Amino acid sequence: MHRRNFLFQTAAGMAMVVSPGIWAATGIKPNSHSVLLVIDVQNCFIEGGTLPVKNGADVVPIINRLASAFDNIVITQDWHTPGHTSFASAHPGHKPFSTIKLSYGTQVLWPDHCVQGTRDAALDKDLKLPKAQLILRKGFHPSVDSYSAFEEADRKTTTGLAAYLKARGIDTVYIVGLATDFCVAWTALDARKAGFKAFVIEDATRAIDLNGSLAAAWKEMTAAGVRRIQSTDILGS
Numbered sequence: 001m002h003r004r005n006f007l008f009q010t011a012a013g014m015a016m017v018v019s020p021g022i023w024a025a026t027g028i029k030p031n032s033h034s035v036l037l038v039i040d041v042q043n044c045f046i047e048g049g050t051l052p053v054k055n056g057a058d059v060v061p062i063i064n065r066l067a068s069a070f071d072n073i074v075i076t077q078d079w080h081t082p083g084h085t086s087f088a089s090a091h092p093g094h095k096p097f098s099t100i101k102l103s104y105g106t107q108v109l110w111p112d113h114c115v116q117g118t119r120d121a122a123l124d125k126d127l128k129l130p131k132a133q134l135i136l137r138k139g140f141h142p143s144v145d146s147y148s149a150f151e152e153a154d155r156k157t158t159t160g161l162a163a164y165l166k167a168r169g170i171d172t173v174y175i176v177g178l179a180t181d182f183c184v185a186w187t188a189l190d191a192r193k194a195g196f197k198a199f200v201i202e203d204a205t206r207a208i209d210l211n212g213s214l215a216a217a218w219k220e221m222t223a224a225g226v227r228r229i230q231s232t233d234i235l236g237s
């Protein structure tokens with residue numbers, strides 16, 4: 001007997017094949033209202049840098065491949081002043097990877113990293129994103145950190161990214177880069193808060209994973225409606 005399949009787009013842009021009783025994801029299609037947000041793929045977060053994320057370099061070829069599926073690409077750079085408040089070295093007696101209370105809340109203290117204008121802060125040389133339309137720098141206020149590409153850690157100061165994306169008619173963000181549990185997660189959560197649909201492409205991210213931070217980040221992202229997908233969901237296998 002002939003069985004009919006119905007192919008249609010969901011609100012999230014995911015094509016679903018529906019045959020009697022079966023739902024299967026067959027692909028997620030970014031469109032002209034989507035942006036690929038490439039978070040902090042910088043020397044500092046890759047082997048040989050000042051705050052290396054394990055296997056951080058692995059995301060680069062995946063991101064380069066994903067780029068072909070997007071009309072809109074935005075890159076971010078963590079871009080700290082020397083002596084930035086997120087550096088343990090700015091707080092005598094405190095060690096990297098410990099936490100401290102600052103005026104805006106609890107801050108993880110990091111090794112000095114991604115200092116403005118240094119080679120360490122430059123984008124990874126193998127990242128090939130000639131189509132990227134904006135490079136947004138964040139974390140440049142000496143006394144406020146900014147994991148999120150949307151809003152600084154004081155939860156008051158905007159980077160302007162939500163307004164920029166909305167002015168350009170973008171309603172959906174696909175997030176990749178470093179690190180899954182810090183800048184990627186905070187960006188994804190703020191994207192939801194600002195009203196965007198948000199996908200994190202898991203295999204195009206790598207994590208720091210400090211005291212269970214990776215599991216906690218996925219839990220929070222999932223609860224906020226962030227969709228966890230793989231690059232093959234977009235590119236096929």
Ligand code: VGL
Nearest residue numbers: 040078110178179182183
């Ligand atoms: C990041 C720690 C400190 C990140 C930035 O890009 O995830 N993590 N600064």
Ligand code: ZN
Nearest residue numbers: 078086114139
């Ligand atoms: Zn930083």
